[in-house]
Amino acid sequence: MEIIKLRHPYKKSQIPSANVVLALGFFDGVHRGHQEVINQAKNLSLKKHCKLAVMTFNQHPSIVFKKIAAQDMLYLSTVEKKEAIMADLGVDILYEIEFTSAFASLDPQSFVDLYIVALNAKVVVAGFDYTYGKKEVASMEHLPQYAKNRFEIVVIEKQTTNDAKISSTRIRKAIDSGDIKEANWLLGYTYETTGRVIHGDARGRLLGFPTANIDVTKDIRLPTVGVYVVEILIGNKHYQGMASIGHNITFEINRPLTVEVYILNFNQDIYGEKVTVLWQHFLRDEWKFDSVEALIAQLKQDEKDTRDYFLIENKKNEKTI
Incomplete structure (x- = not known):
């Protein structure tokens, strides 16, 4: 797996020329829900004879948006653990974006142009609740208008167990309460x-x-x-x-x-x-x-x-x- 670290604005020379199926998400913990996104993207990459690329961030967006202090942010996985799981899932290229103020200030169209189209994505795969800006203008429902028919869009519906969404938030609550069995089941490891x-x-x-x-x-x-x-x-x-x-x-x-x-x-x-x-x-x-x-x-x-x-x-x- 090739790991490419990008800081906005990046150099075009940093981007491989091959076409990719691109999976989007922060993927904290790379839990069962995340794995479904990546597995479906992997299947599509094989069908389309493309490489599988995944985009994630080096830190949680909440830190930049001042919703939480960096020293108070507690992750489910280190960057190294996230990289190891991605490699096991068959990811070919892992983009680790530095989530800075400059990156966060991108409008939705610029994000799509610079971090989807310019990464040679022919298909984008993401969860139903993925956003790339304010939800009101940058949800998966809005993505087709920014895509302008330049790539396909595959939306992964909510993954559930026991009638509840599999999510990083749910796993954090399980860990905080000592319910390790529940956390491990939701993580898949x-x-x-x-x-x-x-x-x-x-x-x-x-x-x-x-x-x-x-x-x-x-x-x-x-x-x-x-x-x-x-x-x-x-x-x-x-x-x-x-x-x-x-x-x-x-x-x-x-x-x-x-x-x-x-x-x-x-x-x-x-x-x-x-x-x-x-x-x-x-x-x-x-x-x-x-x-x-x-x-x-x-x-x-x-x-x-x-x-x-x-x-x-x-x-x-x-x-x-």
Whole structure:
């Protein structure tokens, strides 16, 4: 997959000459709804013997329109994760547009001329609610008037499950409530966050549950506070574990939020490693315990519940093979 980063105004020489089927969207999380848009665009590209191109942005438009501060924007996927999924979906060209004030100020006709026609799009595929300016003048319903018969338009209707739209907003709400099962189903893959292993206060080691303290990527959405069943990717190997997101309130109040992973059957020094945590299942909320002994007893139960979860999942997978 070729990744082309464009900043407005771009140079014509940056654009490949081949005709493309172009899929449009921000694609945060590249969830099942997004995948339907890209899959249909892929099928069309094969039929028309064109390359499949996807256009996305380097940051959420809300940041430029001052609806949310950049430091408060929490994404479902890093740019790197988005790129990896796009490659897996068979995208040939990924355009990453810098969403700047200059780009945002484009009128709808200029957007179509410069970022659809000039990208050699013969077919445009987008969700029914895609906009390229103010909805009143730049919705998918308005696109034919700007297209002027220069390219075909394919609108993907609303994708639903349980009578509700599959959307990034719905996934964020599921993650915020700890409903990881729902979030993973809507995504079509296991939700993940990345970070680097740093030194903590080593209290877990004293309790008999040494943990990897993870300094997570700041602009990625963390699940709500609680204890989870996870997998952790270290290098190119997956390990099972249980994770805690919380403030360690048993020991003192007003502690900063930490992300800690107790890795099952693991005894290695991994300080400084960049790791990925895959969030599988919510076990319980964060609780304040009356004693260290009570906390240790609960951690042992959490470990048992974690091992039981993986045993059950492994049996399910064996039945489907």
